[in-house]
Amino acid sequence: MTALDVPVCPSYDTLVAQVRAGALGPDPATQRIAVAFTTRQAVRHDGRGTGYRNEVLSLCLAEAVGSCAVEPGSLPDGALDDCVGADVARLLEHPLAPVRVAALDAYLMHVLPHTPEHGALAVPLPAGSSLVKSRARAKTVVGLLDLPAGATVLVVGVVNSLLEALRARGLRYVPCDLKGGTTEWGEPVLTDALGAAGRCDAFLVSGMTLGNGTFEPLRGHALAHGRQLVMFAQTGSAVLPRFLGHGVSAVCAEPYPFFWLDGGPGAVHCYPGGER
The missing domain is CATH 3.30.390 (Enolase-like; domain 1)
Known part of the structure; x- marks a missing residue:
């Protein structure tokens, strides 16, 4: 296959x-x-x-x-x-x-495991502290976005390393999470992701949205409005690649064991999208 x-x-x-x-x-x-x-x-x-x-x-x-x-x-x-x-x-x-x-x-x-035959590209994560590995993963995830500097990204599921990586790319962001609160930099975290989607150029979304029922509305909005939707997924890592070309642009899949479980080297599996 x-x-x-x-x-x-x-x-x-x-x-x-x-x-x-x-x-x-x-x-x-x-x-x-x-x-x-x-x-x-x-x-x-x-x-x-x-x-x-x-x-x-x-x-x-x-x-x-x-x-x-x-x-x-x-x-x-x-x-x-x-x-x-x-x-x-x-x-x-x-x-x-x-x-x-x-x-x-x-x-x-x-x-359909994460193998090249199934469209996955393994990207190594270095050994190191949880923060070192989190930043390496974030750089890979953000690299799946095809956007010019100055574009605005809706981030659903706030991870500070991802926000940091977006800043490094010169990208703006609107942080959203059902828990609300503030980011590491004191920015308010919105709770209504779909309500904020219209003012964003692309979406960077956690796989957790599968479990709380918010994935399908976001996927439908991205598909209807021609927005990039990049998923970073510990939840549903094998589920989300099945929607490539149907609202999902790319996936960074991270099945168990997750990067934060040990300090050794690891990997994530990228599905960069494109023609299927």
Whole structure:
């Protein structure tokens, strides 16, 4: 299979329907999750005035791991028990969106892993501190934007290293996050990303939007208005490349284990878009 042969889908619901029908691989009713786990992180980098917390649900299917970030503390204790031993088809109908997204991601990581044959380009991350690796990832992500200096980027899911990399490129940005607050530089963080989209030239969006239901409106807006939409994805890293050419311009995919889990070298997997 070449990159041009890799399936893409016009919407999230269509993708889920194709997986349920076995159109992209084995019947999901025959694919069982062996291990379910959560990863919790708290961080405050040297030289930064603020810190943050992350929590991610991950599901193991054979050699693949699918993940979906959640708001820290929001995942019920019984969610892991629901997932272990369950088949993917059942989990695609789970009442919790993060479980559905993690199950879809695990299935697609299993059948369409991040390899050159599936359109992915591995980009190494250096060994070093979490901040060193975060900045290296940010430079790669921002490099997927094709914009002149002075353009304005809607950033959905505020990561200070990404804002720093945009500044270095001479790009302006509008930071958005459902948590609100302020950036490292005291800039207000908006909570209504779609409301701010009309004044931006391109969108740089976290995969977390899959889990909170805001991805499809943003993808639809980008498609309707001809805006670049670049995704940076720990959540749904194998899901988002399926929308290239259907509103998504490029993806920086980062499956588990994430860069912040150790100080050794790592990699992200870029899907730079273009003709499919």
